[in-house]
Amino acid sequence: MSEPKNILIVEDDEDVREALAAFLEGEGYRVVEAEDGRQALVCLRSSSEFCLILLDLFMPVMNGWAFRAEQLRDPNLSTIPVIVISADAGTTQKATALGAVDSMMKPIEFDRLLQAVTSYC
């Protein structure tokens, strides 16, 4: 059996990020947390493989758009699927524009999140 893969959560709001992480860990997944796009790139490049990125859009330092551009530029990272999670009213359109595999608006429906996570990890 192969090594279980990681889920990367990129979210600046600590409360939301920790809740997401605790939930996914509770469901048996391994989770890595990043506060912004720059930290996310560091995580992706330094540790083992990731099966999925949960990406917030509005973040300081490096926002979701800038992160996505960097990710797509790096052939080692570009194929990792991204699910956009945002409180923005236009989340779906923004996620489509970013080429994300899915999007979820905050507050997140956890059953749907779980379904998505199951299909990618």
Place this chain on the structure above:
Amino acid sequence: MKRPLAGDAMKLAVDASDIGVWEADLLTGVLRVSERFATMFGLPSGMDVASGGELRGRVHPDDRERVKAAFEAALDGGKDYSVEYRTLDHDGRVRWFSSKAVVVRDDGGRPLRAVGTAADITARKRAEETHAYLAALVESSDDAIIGKTLDAIVTSWNKGAERLFGYSAEEMIGQPIGRIVPPDRPDDASKILAVIGRGERVDHYETERTHKDGRRIYVSLTVSPIKDAAGTIVGASKIARDVTERRLADEERERLLAEAREARAEAEAASRAKDQLLSIVSHELRTPLASMMGWVRVLGQGKLTPERTARALKTIERSGRMQAEMIDDLLDVSRIVTGRLRLNLGQVDLRAVAQAALDAIRPDAVAKGVRLEASLDAGVTIVVGDVIRLEQVVSNLLNNAVKFTPAGECIELRLERIDREVRIVVRDTGRGIAPEFLPQIFEPFRQADDVKLRKSGGLGLGLAIVRSLVEQHRGTVRAESGGEGSGSTFTITLPLSDELVVEPADPEDGSPADIPRLDGVRVLIVDDEMDTCEALGALLEERGATVTAVGSVRDAREALDKWQPDVLMSDIRMPGEDGYVLVRHLRGTSLRAIPAVAITAYHHEEDGDRTAAAGFDACVSKPVEPDGLVVLLASLTARHVAS
């Protein structure tokens, strides 16, 4: 020496001219006429003798008397005969003649004979008539018709021109046309004359002219060249039509169009701003909601350690509180914008206000590792104000300071007294404010962050609320910063209270011991939510009231038929008939004097106005504040009993 012409020379000259010649022997009555004369008057050819009567018969009947009188006057008075008259031919043709004659007399002055000429002047008369007709046309025209030379000197000026420009013909003829050209259009006339000089016309040229009284008038000009008989351009004829009214109407229409465009642009901007506002509000309200619902779900998994469970619960509570604060801020801003924010004024000690705000912020500051320093001893610092709102002001400033100050740094709260003013100074060593953002810092929904880099979150309303509240307290607030990275200082200045006698801000706002009892007071509660009925009922019964609770307006009517309460409390929004229906019903019955309190679920200021208009005496919003409600009911029922 002049010699008279020989007789045959004279005859040749007469025959060659267009003039008919006649000679009348006044003694015999014989009339001799020249060949030309005979032709002109249609006398038989070759006849040189005609009777005067036959000739007179040719004169137009209307002119006969005049001709006769002129001839007789010439005979009597020795005056020369000179008359113009018409003839009427057999075919009805009318011709004009000019006739002149001299009378030859004997030594005694008796007339012997008359010698005269006659010339056909029909063509000239026709030309004169045409000219007169044209002149009348020009004179009667509503348009100004003006003639001018190529040097721009006015040569003719009709009545229309007098009316349009105010100058009479006498004032203008011989004068330069420049008199009516506005000074800011000096080239106007010369440009037109240049076109005319090339033999071209100017059609419907719209321009401005000056009336004699200085008024600006709009005219449409049509200018054509005037040529002399040789075809040389000698001047210009100008027709000017007054288009002032049309121009003003055009301008008015343009102005209205521009206004409409502007109004639309404003509305669109307002709509965009509203959309943006809604999107910010929605984003900011959803974020704590995401945390709350996330942690609730995690707790549901039941896999957290007791420590993490406790932390999760704290996070949920904090997120809920954050959201409630945002809602409060939104409502405050709404009240401020609509001018409905009311202060509950009293004597307030700012030292106590500052201390309370400091105590409230301390846990957050400690959690973030930010030091708080306070210096509150500044002597008497009592102002007239709303204690709750002033605490909100200081708390907002401290909140911001904690939010923007990194761990290990320091926030200072200082009270200062300067003359008759008190200053509250909040200084931090945090990230500071960029100079370009400083002027907008007190505007609502402004945060220094680019929306995609929102570092701080929140609605950006705190400082807008601070400024409004401070200004309502007749104070000022000022922000200073050395720029980004060098911290910020906010200074609030409030006028010191004139009276130093401290009275409680609100006599009803006292300790629990001050809460009155409602012993024996009968209360009817109407609310479709049974939870509310039960909670209110329990609260009021605990204070001694007798409570009947019903779930609909219909049930309330039935209850009122059988039983008279001392006070009615009704929910506003209920399925079917609502609280407004009930209070109107109540006011139409014998129970109309019973005080009624509206319960609303929504925190709208308008509710107060609308419920009052419908007949409610007071309005409380859910969740109901227990002590306040008891005080309210006590005062309403006391008043009712007293009246």
